Amino acid sequence: MCPVGVRTSHSTHALETGLAKLWLILVGVNQYEDEQIPCLRYSALDCQSLGEALNAATGGFPQKDIRIYHDFAQQPSFENIRTSIKEVAATAKSIDTVLFYFSGHGMVERSIQQVVLCLKDTQKDNLIDTGLKLQELLQLLENCPAEQQLLWLDACHSGNMTFFGARGETPIDPQFNPAQELVEILRQRAAKRKGFYALLSCDRGQQSWEFPQLKHGVFTYYLIRGLRGEAADSQGVIEADGLYRYVYHQTLAYIDKANQQLRVINQLKKGRGDNQIHPEYPSQTPKRIVEGIGEVILGIKPDKTVAIRHPRQALVIDGLPKSKSALALSKILNTSGGFEVNYWTVSEKTLALDVRKAIQKCLLSESFSELPTSANVLEEIATVFLYLRGQIQETEQGEAVFVLSDNVVINRSWLRKQLRRCRSQQIIILDCPVVSDSCVSLRDWVEELQLGLDVEQCLIAAAAPSSESERFAASLVETLNKAIQKSGLTAAAWITQLQLELSSIDIKLYFWLFGSQGVIEVLSEKTLFSADTSQQKTEDVDDLSSAVGIDYTNLRDLLKAGRWLEANEETTTLMLKIANREEKRYLDLASLENFSCSDLCTIDRLWVKYSHGRFGFSVQKRVWESIKDTSGGDPVLALMIGNDNVVACQTCIDFANRAGWRLKDSWIDYSDLTINDDAPNGQLPYFGFFEQAWRVKVLGVWELHSAIATASWWRLCVALFSRLETCQK
Incomplete structure (x- = not known):
């Protein structure tokens, strides 16, 4: 289920009605101008994808301002980011909500022990003047009247590491690990303001990992999935604490799985006499910093679900x-x-x-x-x-x-x-x-x-x-x-x-x-x-059984995609192939009586399942059973062609009317058949695998010309239903 929101106290009504405004400032930096600062692979994509997830979750808020800065959009330069934060701080009202997200390197300026967020043009030798100091960011937010403020930081990256960039393989400059200082500074900030809520990608002494398979940093990857709905409660609401617990659990689980895989790979290496063993990943534990329990709303259920x-x-x-x-x-x-x-x-x-x-x-x-x-x-x-x-x-x-x-x-x-x-x-x-x-x-x-x-x-x-x-x-x-x-x-x-x-x-x-x-x-x-x-997924696997070696995957895929007419054409092709009547092009009574039960049931199951009970031979069979006792209504015609033919002809016409094959007492040409949500039950599969009764064109309308031909055609339909009944016993 998609999220209704990430909630704190009384902000929901104001955001939904447009009285309050949601301010989002998202920053991601891959490439740094200073060669001394290692480039990252996925911070920009982290920022872009998180923006999409937040935008989808906040679709119900009429007052919203999203500012996204990364390598592929507005440049995440020092001047751009600081100017944007100042504008939001000066404009926001007390009932508004502000969220600031950063993915990139954080560094500790050793001379004054300050944490600096590294932007695109930050210089390692001049962090104070070219980087966004965390204390400055917090002061700007302190001056901002918005009561609800969220700070999400994925700022302790391990560098441009791959899956095997684990402990001991590449030395990490301690200056690039500001986790301990971040925790202390944000705790001091949270103690001053009840509406302040911070999430960090890792705890003291830890670092954040990027995984090529995820195409994201692992922390932000699960933030995105959580906002897409995986962190929702039973009512579809994503609370701040619920989102944190989800990200916390998933991040730890993924690192543990990565280490499980490393252990098996190392087992194989040892068995081959290879002593180049991969060290395991250190822990990465997302950290929540908040005073008390708040309910911050960041979104409501989007109109369109996430595909x-x-x-x-x-x-x-x-x-x-x-x-x-x-x-x-x-x-x-x-x-x-x-x-x-x-x-x-x-x-x-x-x-x-x-x-x-x-x-x-x-x-x-x-x-x-x-x-x-x-x-x-x-x-x-x-x-x-x-x-x-x-x-x-x-x-x-x-x-x-x-x-x-x-x-x-x-x-x-x-x-x-x-x-x-x-x-x-x-x-x-x-x-x-x-x-x-x-x-x-x-x-x-x-x-x-x-x-x-x-x-x-x-x-x-x-x-x-x-x-x-x-x-x-x-x-x-x-x-x-x-x-x-x-x-x-x-x-x-x-x-x-x-x-x-x-x-x-x-x-x-x-x-x-x-x-x-x-x-x-x-x-x-x-x-x-x-x-x-x-x-949660509970449907059974499709049984594509065939007694004659037929591949039903294309039919299944067409039905699953709702491409009904294409699936109907595929059904006709398969029916003829099963009966070995591809050259004759039509089934006859003998081929129906010997038709493979396994294959007939497979085709019917697929149609019924993916049409949710609207289409299929068994659905058509039920329609037939509801009308098959119809008695002949024209005694004169019965004397001419026999009562059985009259009954069969009238039953056929009755069935065709119910199945949507006739309109206003006229047969619809197959090329004019349209399938929509209001299509009658049993409209498909259309019996194109039977030779059509003789038709003549009268006043531009196709008509069945002969009641006897109609009756003969209907007997083929009845033979199909009877065969299905025999096969299902």
Whole structure:
């Protein structure tokens, strides 16, 4: 749920009615003119994204002044920032609210022990005259009559560090760590003013970390997510203390996950005799400084909800007899892992080309997706999850292959090539129940699929005896289920748990983990601060089962996007393919009577699910059942063509009227069919896979010319409904 606001005392009504004004001054500095001050990677983006989050949250406040200064907007120079603060201090009224945010370097001027915020043109050798002294900033705010004042500082950066820029690798100039002085000065300030509320990115003696994977400093990253709604309470309100607790918890959790990953990477390095061990990250503990408990409102629920870019894709392919554990794994990835999941069971009729296309689609989905451009898009970390269950073999030519069925074989060199093309984080699972000992070949697979030190990749493989062919998949599910109730699960933690789980079982586990940019997460963290639990994902994974090797992912994606007419065309194409009637172009009674139950039910489930019960064969079947007892109404016509034909013709027309296929006693041409929110239940799928009854054009309107033709066409519809009823029993 999006935020209603960050609240303190009586400011809400005044802000909502426009009596009070919200002043926002946001500053972010990446590039410094003085080469002695290290440049940062993400401060400018921190500032820009935080401004977008605040702007979205404060959409209900008519009186608002947002001033943003960073490398890509108005320049964050000393003169620009000081002038802006003075203008706000001179203009703001007592009922107003002022927020000042800074992301960049803070330094301590040693001669007078003052903290200085470094702006673009700050000179290290002349901090007092070229930097924004914290005491000066606080004095300007002291002179400002606004009763509610918030100060957010991400000013203790560790410098231009990567994921492995941990303790001991790069010495840090103590002058660039003003955390202790910041805490003391802000505490003194808070003691003087009840409406003053400060948030610091870290506590005394600590530093703030930037992570390339997050594309932000970790503190500001969670400020942004919190304001987007993740820190909201059950009513959708974000309180200042609630926001702080959310940022505090998430920041500590992320650093802990980064260290978990480092420990597994170091374990692998030691196993290879590599003594270049990465030291772990020191703690980063966000700090709150406030006297008493205030309620400061910074926003109300925006009119438009925040869209979430969804680049977590998973593909589970079971090439052995259908595994309950593999299906359970798919469901967990979907409901708790936040993955878009495709689940495949490989049959004798499954084509190897279709499987390879599905693997490519999963691995390359992020590579071809459009980057978010809207301020109302919250970007997630791109991750792909690929699970393959089959046999490791070698061909007569000595080529390593993964066998999913007699017809579906994946070459190791081909899979490695696809992994290299993938731009997302990778979690690859090879589940290989074996008849004989082939552990060495499986180890070779893990070694060969490793992509080096510049790719975020987790490989997990197991060779189980045939007597326990389900055990490894079951262990995957068990360890994931245990983690669901906790604070998420990283790939590193999963590997550790699997090592413990399988240590007493005759199952060989092989793994590889490397991430130089950030943490690889299997299950996203579920926190107590996620307010609207009713909106947590509970939908089941789509069962895309096919008895004839049909790939339903395109139909699923079209339906999910609400592209109804395109989905209808895809349905027609698939129905003809399933019945092997692509050349004939139309289904007949015989093909309907033998139509694959698995495929008919899959198509119907997808239509019903993504139309929220409005469309689908089963919906149309219910409409038919409500009218199928209609008796013939024209005895003369009944004598001519038979009562059964009259009943079928009239039922067809009645159904078509209810489904929106006819208008004012005339049939609507398919090209003129429009689908909107008011579309009648059962309007789609349109039965374009049946040969249309003979039509003639009369006065510009298409009419069914023959009652007998109409009755014959309707019998095909009834055969489809009857087949569905048989399949659903």
